[in-house]
Amino acid sequence: MPDNNKELTLSAPLSGPVLTLAKVPDAVFASGAMGDGIAIDPINDTLYSPCAGVIIHVARSSHAVTVRADNGAEILLHLGLDTVELNGEGFAMLVKEGDRVSQSQPLLRYDLDKVGQQCKSLISLLILTNSADFHLRPITLKAVKVGEPLLHIVARNAEAANAEAVAGPEIHGQVRVAHRGGLHARPAALIRQTAQGFKSQAHLHFAGKSAPCNSLIGLMGLAVGEQDEVQVSCQGPDAEAALQALLAALATALPDDHHAAAPVCVAAPERPVEAGTLHGVCAAPGLVGGPLFRLSTISLPTDAGNNDPLEQMPALEAALNHVRCEIDGTLTQAKKQKNADEEAIFAAHLALLEDPALLDAARQSIAQGTAATHAWNQSIEAQCTVLQDTGSALLAERANDLRDLKQRVLRALLGEAWHYDVPAGAIVAAHELTPSDLLQLSAQGVAGLCMAEGGATSHVAILARGKGLPCLVALGSALLDQPQGHAVVLDADGGRLELTPNDERLAEVNQAQIDRQQRRDAQQANAHLPAETRNGVAIEVVANVASSHEAADAFANGADGVGLLRTEFLFVDRQTAPDVEEQRLAYQGVLDAMGEKSVIIRTIDVGGDKQLDYLPLPAEANPVLGLRGIRLAQARPEILDQQLRALLQIRPLQRCRILLPMVTEVGELLQIRQRVEALCLQLGIAQRPEIGVMIEVPAAALQAEQLAEHADFLSIGTNDLSQYTLAMDRDHAGLAARVDALHPALLRLIAMTCEGAAVHKRWVGVCGALASDPLATPVLIGLGVTELSVSPVQIGEIKDRVRQLHEAECQRLARDLLKLSSAAAVREACHQHWPLR
Structure with missing residues (x-):
């Protein structure tokens, strides 16, 4: 009899880059319809068992095999996509149904070339077919080798599944909660995320009540307020580390930002009643x-009870998967548009959709014969009541997020078009x-x-x-x-x-x-005119773009050029790297879209936290500090070489400038410049294009004068420069809003960059988010910046802002801002000196 309470670690059945199901080019697998899982793009010719167990199914065409692990988990291993159509040609199954297999035992061999040429794709799947009974937790999304740890499988009965993990003494700690407003959705999500990084079980205790730290709703339901003292308990193999991490997360306040603050305009409740x-x-x-x-709201069908759980349970799981995919799409879009609010809100929704308090209640109701629609509705409403009964207005508002999920899942269950x-x-x-x-x-x-x-x-x-x-x-x-x-x-x-x-x-x-x-x-009518200050100083207002379509939009909005073309759009969400010709056509399209204006093209900035499926890189403890930008180009020179060849073939070349990301020392710049000059010689190009350096790490700002001696221009990336200077990850849920580029320390680095560039008569631009902030425009001009690269829709607004300013006044007041103590103080001073209209 299977021991379904036992946690299981699956090892990689193949070698190669790992992909999430969402990236699999097959609608059935990608939707999760066959179960939760993961994919590998194989580079070897043998499929191995990810665990010890029994073979319970072998496909007639030998392209797939299913193993039942000793804990009852059933794992489908599917080699390639649409390989059933090969009718076994190129495959050699090494096991048969009923065989007992050990972990990493060979299960089937296949002809890598033959199968690869005849099937849709070699991307292979590991699918947990009884996902309703187990949770699947990826260990890595990097490239793996056969036998390396790939996934954890845990029974959905959390207490039983973690019986082994919680062995050992329970340890405790106390802390005062620093989060503004207490543990509402965002802080609770931060605590949940922290807890999920450890194997130990963790609970939060307050006012005689407790909640598991992996339950967002449970944490919010405790109604913990700001400065309340709580107790944390942890039990398991890494209990001490988990406890310290949770105490730190509770004691580190989320910033007082617009996420938690109400807008300044509020109606006076004492106002007399007015007719109409x-x-x-x-x-x-x-x-x-x-x-x-x-x-109007959704109406539920009348048939609430006497339903077959075997029909209702899959219906709920399918609806949940459908909504997860929808939210994933919203998150992807929010990330592309750099919409931090939207991203944070829907990331919290995704966490709620995995919350055991919701899922377990709904599944229990279905097991008792309740329709999936009513079970989900009751589960949500019960948790909404918990939040509303806390007496906290803030937590009561968060019940709205639960009702959002209620509506979305109900629409999926009822088949209603959500429109x-x-x-x-x-x-x-x-x-x-x-x-x-x-x-x-x-x-x-x-x-x-x-x-x-x-x-x-x-x-x-x-x-x-x-x-x-x-x-x-x-x-x-x-x-x-x-x-x-x-x-x-x-x-x-x-x-x-x-x-x-x-x-x-x-x-x-x-x-x-x-x-x-x-x-x-x-503003738009004058957007095509040059932007000059009141005393006649010209400021170029250019655009950040990521495609020829966006470049055309920028041109229509009056951009003086492209200040930053992010070339990553060509390299991501695909299985192979673009060749020289594909890149050349893409870059040429951007140049053509800009008429006679110049285009600054940044070389590929991936690596670290931005991964490519076809470029497996080692896992890094601190990816933001790791192999990225120009460092990746040095490690994989063939990628940069192809990109440079493509750039040097666009025409007219004199309108193209090359920008190098993540430069930290002069030697890196000189190495790339020499390579560009060598390629120019090979291609018969008389004069190389201008080469600029991104100033996005403090080391580059501190060496601006030395870099400017060998670079043609400098461009400040305030987004990365902010996080590296302030030692705060700009994607960290609890710190992102404090990463403000108007911090005096950042302004000092910008001033230093402009001063260093001036020694060699080089110009300085800003292509980070700060350039798009009209409040910052006079500060940047005052510090010596002469180019602002902004989002296309803001061209007219920023140009209008420039025309209101006098350079001498900007210079005088900007120097005073360097002496202030915080970003908030700088912003307040800017509002006073240069109020926005």
Whole structure:
């Protein structure tokens, strides 16, 4: 009888790069429909058993085999994609059904060349077919060799599955919680993430209640407030390390940033009742008018009980997988667009979707005959009640995230198309909107949002502010009684929803919108003109782009050129590297899209935390400090060589400048420059293009004068320079918002860079996020920056900002900012000296 309580480590059955299922070019496997798992692109010709067990199935065409491990986990090993169509040709199965096999025992051999040429892909799958009974946890997503640890498998019955792991004494520690607002969603997600990095079981104890640290909902349900003292207990093989990590995570405050803070505009609850007006709380500022459109909620079917668990359980798992894929897509998009708010919110949703408190309750209900729809609905509502009963308004707002997941999974279960037919320009009214609702409504062009419930610190409020959508919350149930389609005015700044505006009021609101749009139009109308300060100093305002399409958009928006072409877009999300011709065509497309303007092309900046599937690199303890940028180019010179050959073949070459990332010393620059000159000689090119250096590590800023002697220009990447200077990972959930490039230390490095470049009469640009911040424009000009590379949509705004400034005043005040003590102080001073219009 299988011991399904035992944790199991699977070893790699093949050698090669590891891929997540989402990257497998097969819809069935990628969707998780056959179960959770992982993929390997093999470089060897033999498939080995990942564990000891029994062969329970051998495919007729010898391309796949299933092993049942001693703990009951059933592992399908599938060699290649669509290889069933080969009918066994090129395969030699070495085992038969019923055989007992040991870990790393050969199971089948195949002709690597023959099979590779005839099948769709050699990418091979390891699938846990009974995923409903087990959790699968990847150990690595790097390249592996046969026999190396690949995955952990743990029974879903957490207590039984971890029986061995929790052996040993239980240790305790106390700490005062430093997170603003206590353990709401983000801090709880940080604690959960920390706990999951260890094998030991960890619990948080507060006010006579306890919760496992791997349960987001359980942690939030404790209603731990800021400065409350809590106890942490850990038991297991790495209990001491887990305890110290958790205590540190609890004691390290999330920054006081816009994630937790409500907007400055809030309605006064004491305001007298006005006829025809509903009062609420401002969640996102703005003033708009338009027709009211009311959204309705999902209705559940009546057949709640007497259902077959064998039908309902797979239905729930399929719905959960569907929603996971949707959220993964949203996360990918948010990462590409550098939308930190969206990324953090939906990462928390993904964590909630894995929460044992939710999943176990729903599965238990299904096992008792409840329909999957009702089981999921009941599980969510029970946890919402827990959060609302804590008495914490902040945690009660987080119940909205749970209801978002409720709706998404229910839609997947019911087969409803998740789409609201809302006219553009409408003001949407709802009981309470969810983050995923908001993303869809924003894409449909609605003018504003208002809710009967909700809060100003909710995730919906954060997203509404990021999208520029005026939003009112807590308007009360009377909102839902309003007739559909009649004109209203949403004055979010004043906390009012005007239900019966007359024609004069609607005209006034319309005029305010027109004025705002005219201001934007005026900026855009002048966007194609040069940007000069009031005293005639020219500042180039160029664009950061990642494709020819984005370059065309930048050109249309008035960019003076491309200040940063990120070439990684050519190298990621594919199985092989682009050849010289493919690269040449891509770079030429960007150059052509920019008319007669110059383009700065950064050489490939991957490695460390940015991995390529076809470029296996060793695992690194600190990837941000590891093999990346120019260091990778030195380790794998053939990749940079191909890229340089492609760059040198675009025409006209004089409009192309090459930018080198992650340079830390002059020798690195000289080595690449010599290689470019050698390639120019080979290709018969008389004059090499200009070569610039990214200033994104403190060492480069400190050596700016020495680098400028041999470089043609310097470009400051404030994103990386910030994290390296402040020793804070800009992707760290608890620190990212504190990585502010207006920190005086950063400004000193920028000043030093400009001073060093001036010695050799080199110009300095900024291509990091700071260049797109209009508050920073006068500071950068004052420190000596003459080029700002920004997002295409901000070209007009930044040029308009430049034209308002006088260089001498910027220089005088920027020097004073270097003496301030914090980024917050710098920002406050900037608001006072150079207020935004």
